[in-house]
Every structure is written in structure tokens, then in C-alpha cells.
Amino acid sequence: MAAKLTDRGQTILEAIIEEYIATAQPVGSKALTQNQGIKLSPASVRNVMAELEELGYLVSPHTSAGRIPTEKGYRFYVDTILRVSEMDRRQKDRIELQYRQQGLQMTDMLREASRTLSSISHYTGLVMVPRLKATIFRHIEFVKLSQxxxxxxxxxxSGLVQNKLVEVDEDLSPRELEKITNYLNQTMNGLSIQDVRTRIITEMAQEKALYDQLMRRAFTLSSAALVDESNGDVIIEGTSRFLEQPEFSDLDCMKRIVQTFEQKSALVELLDRGLESKGVQVxxxxxxxxxxxxxxxxxxxxYSGKRGTLGTLGVIGPNRMPYATIIPIVDYTASLISRLLDTDND
Amino acid sequence: MAAKLTDRGQTILEAIIEEYIATAQPVGSKALTQNQGIKLSPASVRNVMAELEELGYLVSPHTSAGRIPTEKGYRFYVDTILRVSEMDRRQKDRIELQYRQQGLQMTDMLREASRTLSSISHYTGLVMVPRLKATIFRHIEFVKLSQxxxxxxxxxxSGLVQNKLVEVDEDLSPRELEKITNYLNQTMNGLSIQDVRTRIITEMAQEKALYDQLMRRAFTLSSAALVDESNGDVIIEGTSRFLEQPEFSDLDCMKRIVQTFEQKSALVELLDRGLESKGVQVxxxxxxxxxxxxxxxxxxxxYSGKRGTLGTLGVIGPNRMPYATIIPIVDYTASLISRLLDTDND
DNA sequence: CTCTGGCACTCCTTCTCCTTGAGTGCCAAA
DNA sequence: TTTGGCACTCAAGGAGAAGGAGTGCCAGAG
Structure with missing residues (x-):
């Protein structure tokens, strides 16, 4: 039980996981000795498999079936066994090609990223849209729709456009609005939205604002406009890929997953987890x-823009995913998007 | 064959369709005489059913099953038999409540509409976002992202915000940009985007533009900005509802439908059909x-705004849908959205 | 001590066969 | 015109049997 995994154990675990990823069928000892480059007899493999099961890396659905990896098995595989291969030039080019097309605006680019992730990985692509407060202020404009x-x-x-309806108590003249706009655009340029907000708050507290009515209005208006009430938005592409996976052939289970996707909140939470850490997370x-x-x-x-992390992106699929090929895809896409966001607009 | 449908035929067709809508099971003669208020014996009902089958309104999946409506049957039911009931106050209120919450921006409102359609109908909600050219110009702004x-x-x-990246050949100074902005906002206010575009084209051809460099730039820039390359966008909510329908329990068929949804183009085409006609279309x-x-x-x-039709909305589901309840829901939602778009911003 | 072939055992999967029952069509009588 | 009766059809569902993949364990070989 306390025994650690031998080298041979690892090799066989790897072979089993890869076979299972490829076939979605429980893997038996015989299949292993035939398909993979394993130089042992089925009986020996069986011994090792029994060990692996005892250690919790495998389970068998029933006595006369092969074995399938447990979560612990996948985790060990991803953390220890898996060596992520470099992507070949051709695949990189294929990804890059998707973004070449035209002057894509940020949102379109992120959507494209999600779509590309999905189509290249054959699973479902996810891209979290940058949180407002992490982005950098460039320009603000007020359009009066009614009194x-x-x-x-x-x-x-980075070219992300956000808009928000603000209800005001007092009627503002077009001239006033223009003044406010100019003031904000001059003072706030280059600050992060978060900084803008703190700045507004401090300036509002200062004496100057107390006496200058226009200022006061400017601050009220802009602080209302910059409230970030969004809980994050995720762009999901390729939900139908889930329907291709044999493990979700149960309609009820499938329905619950699609519902979770539609609500998005769970996905936001999961993608948020990757915000702080560097590199690929599984x-x-x-x-x-x-x-x-x-x-x-x-x-x-x-992925990140000029100043720090903007958001996360990735792929979601069944546990039985070809991690070896998808991890580099996600990694490369994230760096590509970062690069595009960095160089695009300066 | 040429015989028209008798009154009794209609009554029975109606009963069969409503029973089938409720149960998703082929309807037999016996079930009909029991559940519904039909005062005939099963044998008589069978005779009528045979007639209806010969006329093409019903089919039986096999000899010993009941009968299910054909498309022709549904069509006749919708066109001739169905009397759309008024919605009761309570349900109207329930719908209206969804939009009360806050100053919703147009896109949010349309998304909310799609969601509400889905949740109230228990099927999938669709809302087509207004085509650019049908909307009315209010304000334009240019933000320089790079040279x-x-x-x-x-x-x-109506408060819809659109944005577009434009690549320019010549560097424009902030002052020039401001002038262009002011000019456009003054001259084009209140025109439809389509009109704006034709106006730009005619003015570009006029002499004035030939000599005034700024003008020329203004027109080039704005015509590039107002190109409507979008093929229409559809907001889909409640795809998971499809997974609840027994008729789509076949995974392969389900997958194709979800894929069609993801591509959206088919839905755009279908929703477009309703643009010209008044009232509910099936x-x-x-x-x-x-x-x-x-x-x-x-x-x-x-649904429409101040000036004419803006877009369409609706519900998609299996053929076996409770038309009687959903038609009023769609109808009411369309008129509600129209009302909200009309009164919201003036 | 490790590996391997053999063997009995398990139990899922698949196929076939059969029963069951809902529903039909038709006919003769009310 | 309607109705009850009756023979017929055919999908659905269950029981039983055969097949087969895979296992665990053991004894013998390396």
C-alpha cells in the first residue's frame, strides 16, 4: 500500500491511460501486450495492474472487464508521467492562420480563439473575457439617449468596448457632458479601471469636488459607468463536441452538463482559478x-495583455482527454493571444 | 381522397394532436375515447382515424401502434383548428416582470428576452439581433488605438452599441478625428444606417468632397465603419431544453441539431423569413x-422599434409543440419588446 | 525472486425465442 | 351510422443460453 510506483508500474499505467484515451474501452492485459511496446506477458501485466488498482490508480468496472484510470490515475499521469511534446510547426501555423484573416476586434478575436481551440482539440473551447477592472482605460464617451x-x-x-446605461438624477446639457468626457479622457488615460475608480473616489472626497458642481457630476457619472457588475463572461464554442463523447451518452448526465454550460457561472469559477498561476493548469x-x-x-x-494577466482560456472535455496533445494547444493559444493583444494596438 | 375533412374529423384530429403533444406517444382509439370528451366508441374513432390517415394528416409507425400527426396534420391544426387563447393576466405579468429589473441595455434586454422565452415555453428561445442597416444612427465616435x-x-x-476596427492609410490627428466626429454626428443624426450610407456615397461623389481633404477622409472612414458585414446574429438560450425532448433521444440526431444551432446561419435564415410578415409565424x-x-x-x-421592423424572435422545439400556449407567449413577447424599445429611449 | 503458461471462474454482452398486449381492420348486427 | 366482436399484426420486454473477454491464482521455468 505504502509502496511507491515502480518504473514498470509507471510505464504500464501510461500505456493503459493512453490506450483508454484512444479507445474509451476498459483496457485488458492482453490488449496491452499486443498494441503497445510492452515486453511482458499478459500474466505479468496483470500482476502490475492489480498493484496499480490497489494503489488507487485504476479500477475495473466489473470482474471480467479490463481496467480504467481513476482520477488519481489521471492526476498522476498528468503530473508525473506526461511529458508535453513541443508542437510541430505545421500545427502552430494552422492555429496562427485562424487569426491572420483581418483586423479582428478583441471580442471577435476571443471568440475566434474559443472556436479554434474547439476545432483543433475536438473538444469544447472556453475563453474568459477580461474582467473590467483588470483592463486599462483608454477612452470614455457619454451618449445621451433620453433626459x-x-x-x-x-x-x-486592448480595444475591448464596454457599455453601460446610467440613469442620472439631473439633466446634463451636451456641453457639460462634453466637458466631463474631455476631463476624464485626459486624466484617466493609461490607468487601469481599478485605479480609475480609486482615483475617482479620492478626488470626490477632496475639497475641489465639493465646490465644483461639474466635477461632482463627472465623478458621479463615471463611477456609475465603471461599476463592474459583470461576474465575468465566458465564450463557449463547440458544445456539440460533448455529444460525440461516449461517456456522455447518458442523456440525463448530458443535459446537466449542457445546463451548467448555459449558466456559465461554474465555468467562470473554474477559469478564474487559473488567473494567478503561470502555465497550463489541469x-x-x-x-x-x-x-x-x-x-x-x-x-x-x-493570457495577458500589456500589463499582467487579463483572463484565461482553455478546453473542457471528459476526463479521458488526450492531455499530451491538448496541453500544448492551450499553451500555445494563450501565448498567441497574449502576443496579439500586446502588439496589436500600440 | 378528395373528400374534405368533416367536422368530426377535425374534432378527432384535434384531440389526437393534443393528446400526442401531451404524451409523445402514438395515440390509439381507445385512449381517445377515454381521455377526451369524445362521445364515440373506439370502433367509430378508428374509422375516422383511417380516413385521416388516408388524407395524410396522420401516420402510424407500425400496424399495432396508435397514430401520430404528420407535418400536414400539424399544419392543418395550426392553420385551421387552433384557436389561440388570450394569455391570462398572470402569465403576462410573469413575462413583464423579467424586464422590470433595471435599466437594461438593448443587447441585455434581447438576451433576457431569449432567456425568458425559453424558460416560459420550456423550449429553446431565439432572438435575432437587429440588422445594422435597419437601425437608426444616433452617435458615432472614433478612438485611435494605434497609428x-x-x-x-x-x-x-435604440441604444445598440456597435463597434468596428478600421485600418486607415493615412495618419489622422486627434483634431481631425474630432472634426470628423462632430460633422458626422451633426449631419447624420436620425437617419437610418442605410440612409447614412447612401448619403455618404452621394456626398463623396459631389465636388465639395473632391477638394476638401478632411471631408474625403471623413467619408472614407465612416463608410468603412458602417459596412454591415454581419450576417445577423441570433441569441440562443436554452439549448439544453432540446435534451429533454424524447424525440431527440437519438444522440446523432441531437448532435446535428446542436451543431446547426452553433453555426447559427440556418437559424438566421429562418428568423429572417418572419421579418416582413406581421403576427406570429409557424x-x-x-x-x-x-x-x-x-x-x-x-x-x-x-419586433419593431420606432421605425419599422427591427428583428424577429421566437421559440424552436420539436414538431410536437404545444402551439396553443406558445404562440401567445411569442406574440406577447414580441409586442412587449417592441414597446420597450419604443418608449425606453426618448 | 521474477516471469510465464495454464486453468477455473466471473459476469457482461449478445442472440434467440417467446410471451404479452396494445392497437388495427373488417364484418355483421343493432 | 354506430357498435361490439374477432382475428391479426407487430413492437416491446423478459428469460435463457451461448460466447467471450478478462481476471486471479498457482505451479513451474528461468
């Missing part, structure tokens, strides 16, 4: 801490 | 002219 309704449109450095099965997603795994990576 | 990249942001009368099965959707029906209605 009391003002539409605030602001653009971030979340396997119950590590998601969502019962509906307990048979799903995510492979995520953060 | 050659300009982000054009414009707002329509598209049944193969009338969709998309093989993947040949078991789906749509119930759609157009």
Missing part, C-alpha cells in the same frame, strides 16, 4: 468541485 | 428546408 438616460461607452487599451473530474462536472476535465492557461 | 488602427463605436437610437418540420431541422418547428414573430 435621464445616458449610455456610457468606454474603450480599453483540473480533473471532482477537482472541479461541481457535481455536474465531476466527469469533466479542464485544461486552462492564462 | 493606423481606429476603433469606430456607434450607437443607434414553420413546421421540413418547411425549414434544412434537413437537420426537419423534426423541428419554429414559432416566430417580428
Amino acid at each position: 435621464r438616460l445616458i449610455l456610457a461607452v468606454f474603450v480599453t487599451q 483540473i480533473i473530474g471532482s477537482e472541479t468541485e461541481h457535481t455536474e462536472l465531476s466527469d469533466c476535465s479542464l485544461i486552462t492557461a492564462a | 493606423r488602427l481606429i476603433l469606430a463605436v456607434f450607437v443607434t437610437q 414553420i413546421i418540420g421540413s418547411e425549414t428546408e434544412h434537413t437537420e431541422l426537419s423534426d423541428c418547428s419554429l414559432i416566430t414573430a417580428a
